[in-house]
Amino acid sequence: MNNDSPLKAALVAVGVAFVCSVMVSTTRVLLxxxxxxxxxxxxxxxxxxxxxxxxxxxxxDDNEVLARFRELRPVLVxxxxxxxxxxxxxxxxxxxxxxxxxxxxxxxxxxxxxxxxGRRAKYALAYLLPPHNxxxxxxxxxxxxxxxxxxxxxxxxxxxxxxxxxVSFYEQAETPGVGDRFLEPTWLASWRGKSIYGEDGTxxxxxxxxxxxxxxxxxxxxxxxxxxxxxxxIGAMIGYWLGPDCFGPYLERLRDRGSRP
Amino acid sequence: xxxxxxxxxxxxxxxxxxxxILGICSALAISNTVLTALTMSAALTSVLVFSNLTxxxxxxQLPSSVRLIVQVTIVASAVIIVDEILRAYAPEMSRALTVxxxxxxxNCIVLGRAEAFAMSHRVGESILDAIGNxxxxxxxxxxxxxxxxxxxxxxxxxxxxxxxxGAGGWFRPVALMLVPASxxxxxxxxxxxVRSRRKQQVEAADFRPCDLQERTx
Numbered sequence: 025m026n027n028d029s030p031l032k033a034a035l036v037a038v039g040v041a042f043v044c045s046v047m048v049s050t051t052r053v054l055l056x057x058x059x060x061x062x063x064x065x066x067x068x069x070x071x072x073x074x075x076x077x078x079x080x081x082x083x084x085d086d087n088e089v090l091a092r093f094r095e096l097r098p099v100l101v102x103x104x105x106x107x108x109x110x111x112x113x114x115x116x117x118x119x120x121x122x123x124x125x126x127x128x129x130x131x132x133x134x135x136x137x138x139x140x141x142g143r144r145a146k147y148a149l150a151y152l153l154p155p156h157n158x159x160x161x162x163x164x165x166x167x168x169x170x171x172x173x174x175x176x177x178x179x180x181x182x183x184x185x186x187x188x189x190x191v192s193f194y195e196q197a198e199t200p201g202v203g204d205r206f207l208e209p210t211w212l213a214s215w216r217g218k219s220i221y222g223e224d225g226t227x228x229x230x231x232x233x234x235x236x237x238x239x240x241x242x243x244x245x246x247x248x249x250x251x252x253x254x255x256x257x258i259g260a261m262i263g264y265w266l267g268p269d270c271f272g273p274y275l276e277r278l279r280d281r282g283s284r285p
Numbered sequence: 286x287x288x289x290x291x292x293x294x295x296x297x298x299x300x301x302x303x304x305x306i307l308g309i310c311s312a313l314a315i316s317n318t319v320l321t322a323l324t325m326s327a328a329l330t331s332v333l334v335f336s337n338l339t340x341x342x343x344x345x346q347l348p349s350s351v352r353l354i355v356q357v358t359i360v361a362s363a364v365i366i367v368d369e370i371l372r373a374y375a376p377e378m379s380r381a382l383t384v385x386x387x388x389x390x391x392n393c394i395v396l397g398r399a400e401a402f403a404m405s406h407r408v409g410e411s412i413l414d415a416i417g418n419x420x421x422x423x424x425x426x427x428x429x430x431x432x433x434x435x436x437x438x439x440x441x442x443x444x445x446x447x448x449x450x451g452a453g454g455w456f457r458p459v460a461l462m463l464v465p466a467s468x469x470x471x472x473x474x475x476x477x478x479v480r481s482r483r484k485q486q487v488e489a490a491d492f493r494p495c496d497l498q499e500r501t502x
Contacts (some may be wrong), residue, residue, distance in 0.1 A: 029348075036355060200465075
């Protein structure tokens with residue numbers, strides 16, 4: 025057949041497209057099982073870092089991660105009331121899927137949408153550190169808009185439910201080499217020991233450049249120069265998730281529970 | 286051209302980065318650590334081999350009207366497959382490379398080799414050409430990454446080499462090396478070094494320096 029006839033062009037185009045799509049989908053299908061496993065362990069690693077149970081995401085092998093992860097108790101929290109929901113399959117709850125499901129999510133009023141999310145799930149999966157009643161601390165999932173992308177991570181609070189134990193982010197697509205410097209271990213380590221709430225229980229934590237009249241150093245993490253927007257958005261998203269609209273009521277309950285004899 | 290030349294010329298004499306100035310985008314972004322540079326090099330080389338092989342096989346059947354779109358489809362499929370494999374088996378690395386594995390689709394080296402070489406050469410030669418160009422790209426990327434990781438973080442492949450001042454040593458990391466712009470300087474120095482040895486790579490000046498006396502007269 026003449027190579028330049030329209031029929032030949034169409035045949036070649038369709039043929040190549042077909043073969044290529046079969047190859048791509050075959051790879052995808054073959055890789056799905058290991059993919060799913062890898063993602064779970066990867067998240068568990070970051071939960072451990074935020075909970076102060078692992079120095080960095082790559083510190084332990086998979087078995088060690090699983091063993092340490094089992095020490096935590098996953099709890100499904102109703103964010104509006106702060107009540108722990110009884111759900112046997114809590115550990116497999118998919119908050120991201122829930123956040124786009126109209127049934128399982130609520131719209132966030134514009135003026136209160138610090139993390140620029142639009143909607144959030146009604147429930148969130150938190151992890152209690154032993155002894156599992158809040159007096160050991162808690163790891164909470166957070167996410168919000170950075171400069172270009174949605175950033176997902178965990179923040180861990182110590183036994184007083186105020187001091188930051190650790191923080192770790194597992195998904196982002198900020199500018200490589202510029203905005204993504206918020207992943208540098210030294211910067212994340214600077215979060216440790218900062219307090220979220222002031223004496224009166226209001227939210228004081230922020231990520232900002234040091235300036236006169238700003239938050240005192242005990243409540244402030246210095247923004248990264250060159251990645252100021254990303255840093256400040258991360259601060260805002262922590263403020264949103266740990267504030268009265270999200271985990272605030274739950275932390276209140278945990279504190280009550282801890283102070284009871 | 287001899288087979289040896291097809292394989293070895295892209296290393297220095299026809300290096301895709303230093304002579305053709307292609308693939309600069311990923312060379313800037315992904316050269317901050319040696320490990321990411323090695324992974325990116327492996328990803329690009331495998332895509333290049335696959336696309337050159339396939340396109341060379343199909344070269345007599347490709348109508349020129351749909352030639353480019355077919356090439357892009359083949360390259361894109363190879364990139365998606367490489368990306369999926371990385372995601373499944375090295376999720377941390379896949380995150381470190383962010384969008385740059387996906388962007389291999391638009392890497393001029395891949396389409397450039399397909400158009401300039403695989404469309405007009407036999408399969409064996411096309412594979413050699415792909416390996417050669419992959420190695421040429423890798424050599425520069427890894428060289429830049431060695432400089433950047435050593436001076437920017439005092440380590441190589443994550444293993445501390447220079448004792449950091451922050452941890453009681455004497456070495457103060459050069460912050461410039463952590464930003465992508467530093468790769469511009471390093472690549473420029475490499476190009477300078479290569480061209481001062483291989484004069485035939487020096488390009489003719491685009492403009493003649495302006496002669497002030499001549500103008501004022």
